[in-house]
Structure formats: structure tokens, C-alpha cells
Amino acid sequence: MELTIAQSVLAELIETAKNGISTKPVDPILGSLLIEASDSGKLTVIGTDLNVSIKTDSVANIKQAGTVALNAKLLADTVNNLSGELDIEVSDRSCIISHSTGKCRIVGGNAEDFPSIPETENPTVISIPSKKLQAALLSCLYCSSTDETKLVLTGVHFQLQGENWSCASTDGHRLAFVSSKLEVSYEPLSFTVPRRSLIELEKILSNAAQSSSCTLKVGKNTIQFILPNAELTSRLLEGQFPNINSFIPRSFANEIVVERKGMEIILKRISHFAEKKHKIVKILWEVNDQQATLMTGNTDIGDAVDSLLIKTQTSVGENIGIGLNSGYLQEALKHISTDEIVFRFNKPLQPVIISPVGGLLDQLTLVMPVDVQDFNKPQQLQDTSKPDTEAVAENSAEAEHVSDETINREDKSTSDTPATNKPKSRKRKQEAKLKPELETTTV
């Protein structure tokens, strides 16, 4: 094997393919990249952890074809510190890289030992604009479970039906859902791709041309994502993915628009005070005063209260207090790119839907509220009154007053539900899981 290639080109091939490799390879060969120089003048670099494989290629001045497996880290560390034109020569596993001022020799592994990438048999072929696919992944990946025991929930679920295409993910406490239209119509098809594979795909898509499309070849157990000069192959996850649509309410009594940045800043500010275990922040929607007041419970380290303006709202009348996990709320906001966001919800203990106002895709995050019946009030924050904060003080005072009503009203409503549900509703704060919540709220 003998070739000449520009350092920048080789470095990019290595960087991309390296993402296919596990951080802790179980076998030296899985810590290597397979380098293939073909007579057709194409240099291919492949990295894999057996679950996902990334293959990337470029034209190179190939004098003699060949194959070698080289330790990915050593190769990257070496090439990243070189520059200019590189002459690469491989003779019996020993790869010598010559550059303007010196040479490096990397002892390679046996290319025959490198695992072969699984073929996708008689696949369904779909084409999705790269940037839309990337946006979908960014909006869904963070809600997929990182707990390997959750099997199918560790992936993102793709669904095609006619001209509609959607992605969904859930970890049991929250879910993300995005949908968009395709240019052509497809037979109904659904499959679940592992989180880790899609994290790597997102990196590849981030470098893809604005106008490019990603071709999906969907097989029974594997899927290929094909882009110009890069190809990711992944196994598919088995098992029935939960029916996301059944969790998402159809209609909402309240639709409230606020500025994303403003709420992000407040959450960053007060969430340090939220008690560690459930990180509960209570949002009091003061629809009459057109403001939202966020507060944490009274803990031994302290508490906080803060408020921001409501830009638009569909409802007036009683204030509504909703308890949410501030971590989930912050993550939901972090994965929305528009300036304004809309909160959609019905009653305090029913799902809260957070969506961008506008944006590239139809996107939503569903977060389950936490029961704030025994939410301790930040009383001491209402004693002092400074001119510029009087409003807030009053709000939080009113907040407690009204939210109690809200909660009592809520109690009545839930008390209509079968007594068997009561224990569940009591257990809510311990586990704000998707299922039990929905059981108790869809009566």
C-alpha cells in the first residue's frame, strides 16, 4: 500500500471514522481503524464497535492499493500534529508516514481480524434532508433513556406513514416528539435506532452540506445512513416502542407563550435552591397579571422566587400552579432553538407540553408534573419588600394562596377517581412516571 494525501483530508477521515470506535474497546482490533486504499483512487477509513460502524472516504493519490488496521488514537494523535502532504507506505503491517521534516512508523494490526460491516438485506430506501434529520435528532436524543436495562427506550423511534415522518423518544418521565412531511409517500414503517448510533450520526450530519440529503436503507435488523463520503451502519433495537401519541393530550385549556431566554435565566438562577431529590420548581401562571412566577420549596439551604412576563395566553381567570422537575424543564428549553416557547397544559397534574413557536419541525416535549401539595412556601421571601421587587413579593404571596386552592380543587377532581388510584397519586412525587400519571389524569 502506497499513497499521497493532504494532512487535512486524512485528519478529517480519521476524525469521522474514529467516532465509530468504543471509548473502551474490548479488543485491540476494535481500537483500530481499517484503512483501505483502492486501485480506483479512493481511500476508505472504517471504525466500529460492532453495534455501529462509520465508513468514510476521499480521493487520494494511490500508487499501490492495500489494507491495514492502525490504532485509532495513535494514528489520530500523529496525523493531527502533522501538516502538508503526507506520503504513506505500508509494508507488512508497518505503516510509515513521511512528511516534510520527518517520519513516523506505526505498527499495525492484522486487517483480516477487522470485523466486517453487516449488510442491510432488501432494504426500504428513504431520503430525508440532512438538516431536518439533524434537527430531529437534536430534539429527541436527550429524552431517550441512558439506562441500558430499558432496552427499546435507549433508542429513538422513527415512524413513516404516507408523507408523514416522525421521531420520538422517552425515558419514562418525559418524552420528545418531532414530525415533518416528506416529499414522497411511503408505506407505513417504524423502527428504533440506538441512541449511541444517532449521537454519532448527528456529528456527521452537522458537517453535511445545507442542501444535502441523507439516504436511509432500513433492513430487518440493521439500518444504513448514507451521506456523500460518509456512511453509518447501525443495528436496530428490538421490542415494541410505547405508543407515544396515546400520551399526548389532544386539546389544551391553557396555551401560554414566554421568552425562552428569560425563563432559562430564571431556572439557572433558582434551581440551585430546589431540593436535591426531585429538583422541584413550581411555576405559578398568573394569567390575570400576565406573569409567571417561579419558586423553589423551602429547604434547609434556602429558597428563591422569580418572575417573568407572559407574552400571550389563551386563558384568563384563576392562577394555576404546576410543579416540574427543574432539570427536565431546563433540558427541554435547551433543546429548543426559537426565541419564544409555548407551554400547553390542562390541569396541574396533567402532562405539560413545551414547544417552540415556529422552527424547522413540529416539535414538542412532554414533561410530567410533580405533585406540589406539600410544597413548602418560601414565606420569608415575602416579609421584606423592596420597591423594585414588591410585585414579586405580592405574587409569591398570592401564589401560595391561589395554588392551595388549585391543589384543593385538584384533590376534589382526583377524589372522583376510583379509590385505588389514590395511593398512586400520593406516590407521585416519588416517581413522576409517564404511565401512572396518565392513568390518574385521564379519568
Next chain:
Amino acid sequence: MELTIAQSVLAELIETAKNGISTKPVDPILGSLLIEASDSGKLTVIGTDLNVSIKTDSVANIKQAGTVALNAKLLADTVNNLSGELDIEVSDRSCIISHSTGKCRIVGGNAEDFPSIPETENPTVISIPSKKLQAALLSCLYCSSTDETKLVLTGVHFQLQGENWSCASTDGHRLAFVSSKLEVSYEPLSFTVPRRSLIELEKILSNAAQSSSCTLKVGKNTIQFILPNAELTSRLLEGQFPNINSFIPRSFANEIVVERKGMEIILKRISHFAEKKHKIVKILWEVNDQQATLMTGNTDIGDAVDSLLIKTQTSVGENIGIGLNSGYLQEALKHISTDEIVFRFNKPLQPVIISPVGGLLDQLTLVMPVDVQDFNKPQQLQDTSKPDTEAVAENSAEAEHVSDETINREDKSTSDTPATNKPKSRKRKQEAKLKPELETTTV
């Protein structure tokens, strides 16, 4: 306690004082900052880990004086996410911070429990320009030992004599030494300051005004570094610091100047190939060809050879091969800020001195060489010959040839030394320690 202060001012006070606190406080009160509001209109913030204390202050609009101890992390996380004017009010340990849109309440600790900062009794007072002191710390700190069992070596040793002032540090394998002149003359004085204290002092100095001076108040067991609005108090290390001067050769047969960046790039490039344990890189000074060739030994992962131009040199004649720990060499270069550096040395097994050409202070790093008698040659890098790398190939070929001579010659010279030294010199590669090296080389 009641006051008004700009968020930016308070945030800076907290950030500075926080550096005095341990990352793992043994006691909650040591994880707190002491906030003192005085009737004189000064707000003081203090953080300590008992070994080092940082005290910083600013003017504030103080309505009522008082003291409180607040958890440093929670306070910083809170204040860093606020903006504008802050109203702070403390009543029985509970600190309420009011801002334009809300309030936070932090429950404080008991100010009485906060440790008092040790006084420095009848101190010697010295004044050093802030930026010179900072440069001295940056040049010395990295050579001080991180091994707590090495006691006095975990500090930087200050020495004053007449108008001369110097700092020195060593971990037993290498040493750093800087010296400069003072404006006034002082009685002989020397003391050793713990590494950790000086790391924090360097941060404070980096924010000090270009023209400012740092006042040192040196006592028996403690030292104070006083800057406008910031004061660091540290305990001093006990024990006799090694006599650095005795290690530094007086005259040098070779003085060779190279470009710092060029050598840094090469080291970064080839050090991945240096065998893990001793990280040996061999520099072959090819004084006749005015170039330096760096190479790693032949290991099972591979090897590398690279070369750069010598800018100026004092000697001609035979090439000299010196083995050095590439990690030490890289660190030495990293802590020099000038474009050119000078290597000073005599024989291959004697200390190598690396200094900046020019710079703010007289600065040097001494690194002990490693014996490269059984250094495996990167033979396979000499077989192939590309036009642009022919030079390098030849060089490294010649390199080995000549360096062998050098080493044999060196053997003869050491064979004149008492037989008792032999074992030491054999053990060299295992431990390139300062002392044994000097014993064998100063015969």
C-alpha cells in the same frame, strides 16, 4: 446587615475569595465564605482552607454593618446568575438577595465558627512588581513536587540577598530557577511557600494592574501577599530547601539556540511514540549540519524521527546525542514565553539547562538526561527515502552512528570514576534523579 452592591463587583469578590477554599472542605464552615460589611462602607469577603486564606474587599453602599458565613458554591452559583444592583439583607443567619425580578434566600452558618486568619508577627516587608512575581511563579510552580510526602519540595523557595531576589523549585528530577533585581537592598532572607498557596496567588496577580506592586510580609511561620483589594495569607513550609545553585553547572561546552514553537510541534508529534515508562526522546545535536534531530526508541507501537534547524550554536565538531524525558522537555518549553530558547549542556549525561532568549527574568530549567546507551534505533525509518525527507533519513542514520561513538566515549569517561559509582550510573534510566546524577557527573 444590609447593603446594596453591583452584581459584577460582588461576583468578583466571591470568585477571588472562593479560591482560598478547599475543593473538599472537611467542615461545612470551611466550605463557606465570611462576608463582613463594615460601617466604614467596605465589604470584605474571606475564604480559607486553614493553610491559605484569601481576603478581598470593595466599597459598597452599606446601610447596616454585620457579618455572615454563606456556603461559597451556592452563593457563587446564585450571584453569577444575577445582574444589576443587588439588595442584600441578613437577619439571623438568613441572607436575602433581592434583584429586579425576584429574591433568593441563603441560610448561612455561624460567623463565630469561621476560623480567624493568622497574624504575621514582626514581619520583614518586601515589595516586588506584581507582573515580575507572577512571571516568576509561572516559571517555577510546575517544577515543584505534587507528592505531599516530599514536604519542602512541595513549595517554591524564595531567596533575597542584597538587591537580588530569586525563586526556585524542584521535584528531584528537574528544577526551575528564576532571579531578578530589586529596587532596594535587603538583609539575606529565605523562605518556602506551599505550591497550592502560590497557584492561588498567581490567579490574583494575573488580575493585578500592570504597574502594581505586591507587598510581602514575611513572618516566622506565615507570609502575607498584599495587593490593592486582595490579600493572601499562607503558612510557610518548614525544612531545609536543597541548595539549588550547587546543581547548576557554571560553564557549558555547548550553547544551542532553536525556535521554541518548532521544537514544541516536533515533541507533540513524536512523543506519542516514546515508550510509556520513561518517555525518552533522544535529541541528536548535529552541530555541523546546523540541525537537531529528535527521535524515539523502537517500541512495539512504532517510532518517529524529526528534525529542526539550529539557529545559532557555540560549538562545532562531533554530534552529541542526549536522552531526555519528553514530558519534562515539553513542560519546560511550555513555561517559556520567548520565541527562541537556548539549550546549555556539557556531556550527554550531565544536566541540560533550558532558558528563554530574552524575557522578563533570568530564567532556567534544569532537566537531568536519561542514559540512552541501550536506546533502540528507529532503523526502519531509514530504509525508505523520499526526496523531501532524504535529509532526515540520512541524519537519523548518521545520528545512530555518531551517538554510539558519543556513548562509548562517555563510557570511557565514566569508567575513570570510582567503581562505586558504576551501579548508580547503570540505574540511571530507572530513576533520573537529581542527586545521583550529579554525584556521577561532577567527578
